[in-house]
Amino acid sequence: MTALVRVRDLSRTFDVSKPWLNRLLERLPKRLLTAVSDVSFDIEERSVYALVGESGSGKSTIGRMIVGLMTPSDGTVEIEGVDLMRETDTARLREVRSDIQMIFQDPYASLNPRWKVRDIIAEPVAAKGGATRGLAERLLEQVGLSAADADKFPHEFSGGQRQRICVARALASEPRLIVCDEPTSALDVSVQAQVLNLMSDLKDEFGLTYLFISHDLTVVQHMADTIGVLYLGRLVEEADPDTLFDTPRHPYTQMLLEAAPRMDGFGREVVPPQGEIPDPIDPPTGCAYHPRCPIAIRRCTEERPELRRIGAARVACHRAEESAR
Numbered sequence: 145m146t147a148l149v150r151v152r153d154l155s156r157t158f159d160v161s162k163p164w165l166n167r168l169l170e171r172l173p174k175r176l177l178t179a180v181s182d183v184s185f186d187i188e189e190r191s192v193y194a195l196v197g198e199s200g201s202g203k204s205t206i207g208r209m210i211v212g213l214m215t216p217s218d219g220t221v222e223i224e225g226v227d228l229m230r231e232t233d234t235a236r237l238r239e240v241r242s243d244i245q246m247i248f249q250d251p252y253a254s255l256n257p258r259w260k261v262r263d264i265i266a267e268p269v270a271a272k273g274g275a276t277r278g279l280a281e282r283l284l285e286q287v288g289l290s291a292a293d294a295d296k297f298p299h300e301f302s303g304g305q306r307q308r309i310c311v312a313r314a315l316a317s318e319p320r321l322i323v324c325d326e327p328t329s330a331l332d333v334s335v336q337a338q339v340l341n342l343m344s345d346l347k348d349e350f351g352l353t354y355l356f357i358s359h360d361l362t363v364v365q366h367m368a369d370t371i372g373v374l375y376l377g378r379l380v381e382e383a384d385p386d387t388l389f390d391t392p393r394h395p396y397t398q399m400l401l402e403a404a405p406r407m408d409g410f411g412r413e414v415v416p417p418q419g420e421i422p423d424p425i426d427p428p429t430g431c432a433y434h435p436r437c438p439i440a441i442r443r444c445t446e447e448r449p450e451l452r453r454i455g456a457a458r459v460a461c462h463r464a465e466e467s468a469r
């Protein structure tokens with residue numbers, strides 16, 4: 145297998161300082177927020193890579209940098225061997241760009257309310273001068289809606305149906321990579337499963353590769369080939385789902401799994417994640433998880449743990465060997 149996406153040492157900071165005049169008058173320093181820090185991973189062709197982490201952990205920022213909507217502060221993203229930020233061959237760049245699509249969390253906000261579904265779905269193809277006759281009708285059927293829906297407007301659909309329309313639009317330009325940013329988080333649980341199944345089927349049918357972003361480990365368990373766990377902008381653990389669920393090594397992954405709803409459906413005493421997520425403007429020293437970690441030692445406050453391979457996983461924890469369960 146070859147990597148379709150190669151992410152190396154990817155970092156992104158945001159300047160969240162007050163306007164310069166205030167800063168000058170109040171003698172305030174510049175404030176930088178580190179949203180993503182030194183993240184490296186590969187996504188194999190035709191596989192699903194899931195990025196999981198609590199709100200604010202940097203998932204969307206990574207997604208946006210991968211599709212080229214945001215510039216990295218440092219590091220690189222290569223898709224099909226092309227660095228979207230540095231490639232100078234414009235034809236090649238256009239080619240790679242057209243292989244990438246993104247699906248967002250909010251299917252209400254991402255569909256133009258004044259356009260008919262036909263035009264919404266065909267727009268990416270029409271913009272490139274491609275043939276759109278019958279395209280929307282065909283894609284609507286492929287995502288479990290009907291050809292007649294092409295004449296309707298977005299408000300005539302439920303949330304789940306709208307997300308299907310977003311999926312149809314993403315498929316229209318025949319992409320190879322789809323970055324899905326919490327595509328089912330806004331949907332009811334029962335509808336979530338249907339949309340996930342659909343996306344899974346379409347992946348096989350069209351030979352797609354997904355970067356699937358979610359705050360919920362259980363959502364990605366059955367779909368992902370590889371799961372990367374993010375904490376405060378850093379990858380803290382990466383493994384295939386079986387390894388991750390059977391032997392989570394990072395204490396943060398262990399906490400996420402404990403917080404996940406029980407799969408038997410009964411006695412769902414959900415343990416909420418313990419402790420507060422630290423401020424990314426002023427992150428803890430050493431291992432950023434140390435203030436919440438039940439097994440932290442002195443070293444954890446002083447030295448940042450590197451991501452290193454242990455068995456089938458990559459883990460960033462000084463005590464990863466001891467903490468496996």
Ligand SMILES: Nc1ncnc2c1ncn2[C@@H]1O[C@H](COP(=O)(O)OP(=O)(O)O)[C@@H](O)[C@H]1O
Nearest residue numbers: 158177179198199200201202203204205206424
């Ligand atoms: N445009 C921006 N300006 C300033 N801070 C931002 C911006 N976008 C994201 N952030 C901050 O970066 C961090 C990561 O955000 P995000 O990638 O949206 O996380 P997630 O998708 O995991 O919830 C958060 O602390 C967020 O507040």
Ligand code: SF4
Nearest residue numbers: 431434437444461462
């Ligand atoms: S490095 Fe230390 S603080 Fe961080 S997760 Fe491991 S044991 Fe906990």
Ligand SMILES: [Mg+2]
Nearest residue numbers: 203204205325
């Ligand atoms: Mg997000």
